[in-house]
Amino acid sequence: MYSIGTRETVAAFDVDAQKCFTPLCPDELPVPEGHLIADELNRQAGLAAVRVGSKDAHPATAVWVATEESPQLTAIEGHKNVDLRWNRHAVPGTTGFELVDGLPDVTEYNYFVWKGVENNIHPYGACFHDLEEKMSTGVIEFLKSRGITTVLVGGLALDFCVKTTALQLCRAGFVVYVNRAACRGLGESTVVSALEELKSAGAIMIDSITELSVDDVAADAVAN
Template sequence: MIASFDVDAQRTFTPLCPGELPVPGGDEIADELNAQAALADLRIASKDAHNPNAKWVVARHDQMLQPLDHPDSDLTWVRHAEAGSEGFELIPGLPAPEHYDFLVYKGVENHMHPYGACYHDLKERISTGVIEWLRYRQVNTVLVGGLALDFCVKTTALQLAKAGFKVYLNLAACRAISDDGAIEACRAMVEAGIRLVDNAGELALQLQKDA
């Protein structure tokens, strides 16, 4: 069984919400995510679901990425992806949430800011349930894309690989906050055994080859 994972493909990480965390081109990945999902038996998604009183919130973008002395919030960020806001919504072109087979909402607690979709905490102790659900559905392969490549996508892919799934990362279905971050993310994923592919077309060929 194959599952396709849309990681945090939300408006908050696109130019549609310029005051939040806009990733260049973040609103352009829906077609690739949909093409990727067409290769899978199941489709799952994660969404940041934050609140305005989070301990990691700062007022300005130039105050971001400062270290925090909290066990489950390691860096400062501006407000983003608050439940009920425009930024919380999935990017245009993706299915409505009710059309997915499984949904993960993360970062709900105001002192917790996880990146990966598989655990609520940075120490990876409190499961979101997605790994267990994938195992229950007898999934062995996960196709990953979303936002942003150098944070939540990378961490989710690494968590899935560590859990024993064969993971493919569709680069065309991702965008990164920075070029340097993307390079480092790709290096870490390759070292973990994750297969990087350029687009859904190449992914289809690779899945056939590896079958």
């Protein structure tokens, strides 16, 4: 059991919990069981004073969209903020752009990030708009302005956007918990590698929110 202190210093981060990363959108980037994380994300938020979230928001004609000649995961040269080709996903106005069922409307979050809007930029982490991590999305600054010291992270996919976001938060000085029950990953080998990288960076891995305790009695009640 980990004690995370008082609720006022804790934030919950829902990273890219979108339908494009679930079996509901098989032609995009379906993560096995990705549509099943809402309940755990909501329980996680019950331990936090602040809830923040992010979405991919990509143009349909982005330079990184995979083709028959250049399939998914093909490396891309000549673009400093694009590294790999991906299936088209998270296009605003489509089903895949939506948050998974059971999560709040984006207007109910305390802070929300839309990332990857530009045609030639494909970030993974939600804390910076670019791969070089020079252009902040403002979420780190927001969390610090609210006195947050601990961040509980979940979302999709564990081995890409969740991992990168958690690493960015670690580097920013937060105590970071990655909640396995609130995440799903694309591939077994990449999940194992992600977990090792996260642990090396100081992130704390938990199997579910039941491993956490808070000093706030009301939040304890939510967790139980």
